[in-house]
Amino acid sequence: MLRGLEMETPRTNLAVASQPSDTLTTLKTESETLKTKLEEERAKLHDVELHQVAEKIEALGQFVMKTRRTLKGHGNKVLCMDWCKDKRRIVSSSQDGKVIVWDAFTTNKEHAVTMPCTWVMACAYAPSGCAVACGGLDNKCSVYPLSLDKNENLAAKKKSVAMHTNYLSACCFTNSDMQILTSSGDGTCALWDVESGQMLQSFHGHAADVLCLDLAPSETGNTFVSGGCDKKACVWDMRTGQCIQSFETHESDINSVRYYPSGDAFASGSDDATCRLYDLRADREVAIYSKESIIFGTSSVDFSLSGRLLFGGYNDYTINVWDVLKGTRVSILFGHENRVSTLRVSPDGTAFSYARLLVNWSGSHSVITPL
Numbered sequence: 001m002l003r004g005l006e007m008e009t010p011r012t013n014l015a016v017a018s019q020p021s022d023t024l025t026t027l028k029t030e031s032e033t034l035k036t037k038l039e040e041e042r043a044k045l046h047d048v049e050l051h052q053v054a055e056k057i058e059a060l061g062q063f064v065m066k067t068r069r070t071l072k073g074h075g076n077k078v079l080c081m082d083w084c085k086d087k088r089r090i091v092s093s094s095q096d097g098k099v100i101v102w103d104a105f106t107t108n109k110e111h112a113v114t115m116p117c118t119w120v121m122a123c124a125y126a127p128s129g130c131a132v133a134c135g136g137l138d139n140k141c142s143v144y145p146l147s148l149d150k151n152e153n154l155a156a157k158k159k160s161v162a163m164h165t166n167y168l169s170a171c172c173f174t175n176s177d178m179q180i181l182t183s184s185g186d187g188t189c190a191l192w193d194v195e196s197g198q199m200l201q202s203f204h205g206h207a208a209d210v211l212c213l214d215l216a217p218s219e220t221g222n223t224f225v226s227g228g229c230d231k232k233a234c235v236w237d238m239r240t241g242q243c244i245q246s247f248e249t250h251e252s253d254i255n256s257v258r259y260y261p262s263g264d265a266f267a268s269g270s271d272d273a274t275c276r277l278y279d280l281r282a283d284r285e286v287a288i289y290s291k292e293s294i295i296f297g298t299s300s301v302d303f304s305l306s307g308r309l310l311f312g313g314y315n316d317y318t319i320n321v322w323d324v325l326k327g328t329r330v331s332i333l334f335g336h337e338n339r340v341s342t343l344r345v346s347p348d349g350t351a352f353s354y355a356r357l358l359v360n361w362s363g364s365h366s367v368i369t370p371l
């Protein structure tokens with residue numbers, strides 16, 4: 001009798017142990033079914049392509065962009081940069097562990113900070129221009145107040161604001177100096193209070209590293225978009241912490257996201273060698289920017305001030321300039337001897353900078369003003 005019980009017990013435990021696995025499989029199947037139904041509903045509204053709507057719009061003419069400044073000073077790859085709202089200063093961070101504030105007009109270094117770790121992967125200028133934030137493999141986001149005294153020791157004024165459980169991949173101030181958004185390799189984004197260092201809201205929804213984020217350009221600034229290694233772009237409501245829209249059409253990691261100037265759409269750049277445009281009102285992808293000859297991934301994207309042009313930095317050392325409406329490439333820029341790690345258009349649209357070494361490009365009036 002006892003022997004019979006001993007033989008039955010393992011079978012009973014095996015049956016019980018298999019139940020959670022069966023439940024998980026069922027939930028995954030249900031999730032995939034719901035995703036399929038959602039895509040079917042989106043497809044019903046997909047009645048016309050963006051380039052078809054733009055057929056009657058006049059094509060862009062030829063334009064020439066020239067290198068105006070080269071900012072040299074980092075000892076290794078430049079990983080991130082951001083423009084100040086004054087349209088003159090730039091902050092950059094590098095694999096050499098340094099954060100430098102530049103005067104883009106004179107190419108002078110105004111401030112320099114050595115971080116406690118290398119690979120400073122994120123940096124951002126505060127809206128007031130009176131502080132910069134940065135972080136990377138230290139898992140932290142640190143804020144440094146800036147002053148007119150260029151000899152002042154900024155490291156002594158450092159304020160550690162955010163702490164993640166993995167590397168900091170991106171950071172961005174909200175519409176004030178008092179709050180900052182961060183994204184991390186721990187798969188989360190977070191909103192922090194700069195003064196107290198307290199987390200105000202966390203955002204969970206990515207299944208892998210979050211690589212990039214961008215704040216909506218509206219005055220309220222209540223939403224932001226993020227992209228990551230799960231090939232997914234998510235739009236978040238900062239007030240609730242909820243993901244309100246998500247898009248999964250890329251075939252590889254999403255390295256960069258940037259809102260369209262009106263805030264009604266955003267672009268993404270991925271290792272699948274494409275840039276894509278998503279319309280938030282239509283809740284779907286409306287354009288793909290690619291060519292068969294482009295086989296290298298996109299590391300960074302940004303729009304011109306008018307939104308007519310999309311700049312994409314690629315791992316083949318080039319920048320491709322796309323006509324957003326027609327979906328065609330209108331220019332290609334060469335200037336570096338290594339992959340383009342980041343690019344940003346200046347606040348007034350008259351120039352953009354991109355890095356391994358930072359280069360300012362200033363174009364003809366037709367490129368940098370509304371078309």
